[in-house]
Amino acid sequence: MNNYQNIIHYIQYIIIFIIRVGSGGYIFVQGWEKLTGGFTINGLVPVVIQNEDSPIWFKLFFEHIVAHTTGIFNIIVPLGEVAIGLGLLFGIMSQIASFFGAFVMLNYILSDMIFTYPVQLAFFIILLMNPAILNKISLKSMILYIKEKGEYKHESHPARRR
Template structure:
């Protein structure tokens, strides 16, 4: 098997980063997508099937108990019954949908964005900097962002087919360029 490298180059804010990916990198990108998909699906489906998930106690107590700098925001969210009801549905079903999106590689960037957003909230709510600012929640957030950046849904995923779907003689992402932000 011949080994090849793929060059990467990106400029942001006047700074350019360059590097090379080995062709085996595609398998690790796929592994990250599947790992996060399975982790979120399992977490969400266990909450859905238990039928007893409630975010109220967590919102009202955990962030304040662990010294989160945004504890008051979490308490305010936990004090609004309509918001708690929303979170009680959004967290378990969000985890299930994010997990399925990543497992099947469908709407991967959208799923990864919401996964990263959830992990940011978990990071702030589970605030623990005893061993530094980087913890598992923060690392998972970065994995979600990497999955989105690499367009991991195109690797043995449905996004490659969704993007190519014919719409008026053009591929979906050519007809609707905004679709690139949710697919891939």
């Protein structure tokens, strides 16, 4: 029975690892394309404001905040996506990256940009629901494991033991 539980744990680790790396790679590519492709949020502002599917409070946010600070959002959105992607790809602060990934996907859904964002949101939620596994498969955890396994007690040369 114990062997069966170990197999289940390994399968969970593999699934969460694949979701983490896949989600990280996907959002990194999205951010990189925006960063290098001349992304601007200026065209999205009127679309969201006139959209019938977005909530009123979200439209007001776009009208009164985003519309007046598009320069900041033109920088924050791509850099945020790149940072989230790198965090998930390398396993650095994965839980925080997953939280902000979910936040970004919710904003895209509220903007009525459906595409693949619900699937990405579901993956970020799965990551957020598994903090212990995320911690165990993090870069820090892997470095500590390798360091622990690689250490050995080095005895000094007998002539130098005085």
